[in-house]
Amino acid sequence: MAGALYSDLRRLADAYFSTERADHTLQPTALVHEAILKLAQGAIVKDSNHLLALAATAMRQILVDHARSRGAAKRSPGGHLIELNERLAPARGDSAEATIDVLSLNEAIAKLERMDPRMAELVTLRFFAGLTVQQAATVLGVSDFTAERDWRIARAWLADHLAER
Numbered sequence: 001m002a003g004a005l006y007s008d009l010r011r012l013a014d015a016y017f018s019t020e021r022a023d024h025t026l027q028p029t030a031l032v033h034e035a036i037l038k039l040a041q042g043a044i045v046k047d048s049n050h051l052l053a054l055a056a057t058a059m060r061q062i063l064v065d066h067a068r069s070r071g072a073a074k075r076s077p078g079g080h081l082i083e084l085n086e087r088l089a090p091a092r093g094d095s096a097e098a099t100i101d102v103l104s105l106n107e108a109i110a111k112l113e114r115m116d117p118r119m120a121e122l123v124t125l126r127f128f129a130g131l132t133v134q135q136a137a138t139v140l141g142v143s144d145f146t147a148e149r150d151w152r153i154a155r156a157w158l159a160d161h162l163a164e165r
Contacts, residue, residue, distance in 0.1 A: 009035055009055055012130050026066045034062045049139040053121065056129030060106065063128070067102040100162060108161045112154065119154045122147060 013028035038058035105127065113120035118140060125136040137147035 006032065006036070008052070009059075012055075012059070012128075026063075031059060031062055035059050038062070049141075052129060052131075053125060053139050056124050056131075060109075060124055060128040063102055064106045104162060105158075108158055111161065112157060116150075116154075118142070119150050119157075122150050123154050123158070126151070 009032045010028065013031045035055055035058040038061065109120050109123050112123060121140060122133075122136050125131045125139055126133070129136075131139065133147045133151050134144050136151075137144045140147065142150075
């Protein structure tokens with residue numbers, strides 16, 4: 001299972017970094033290793049779906065921490081963008097070239113988590129683990145219909161929230 005997890009995390013990190021700038025200071029292998037270290041710090045894992053959710057959360061935390069440290073080093077807010085494809089772009093203005101600031105996305109997910117923790121987890125699984133809605137439904141233990149509905153609502157909410165920035 002450990003080898004499969006490493007392969008899955010490496011695939012996710014490679015996919016994430018395929019849209020990043022060439023001079024990005026965090027590399028896919030480093031992201032995976034940091035995520036594994038976070039997971040090894042006493043997390044109780046129920047099953048492989050729970051492990052994937054924990055990995056997505058760890059990767060989110062690492063990317064946000066990295067973006068914050070880069071912003072602090074340059075004394076400028078954020079500046080670390082995620083390039084979105086059409087399946088992840090917020091509901092308004094879908095575009096294969098849409099981008100979103102990692103720190104703004106993290107802030108939006110934190111607000112969404114206070115309103116609806118399951119939707120926030122769904123967004124984390126979609127953005128940071130690269131799961132489809134159906135895969136995220138399995139991880140969350142909900143029906144595909146429920147996950148699709150939550151995703152539509154979450155995308156619309158994200159579009160409104162991120163438009164305010």
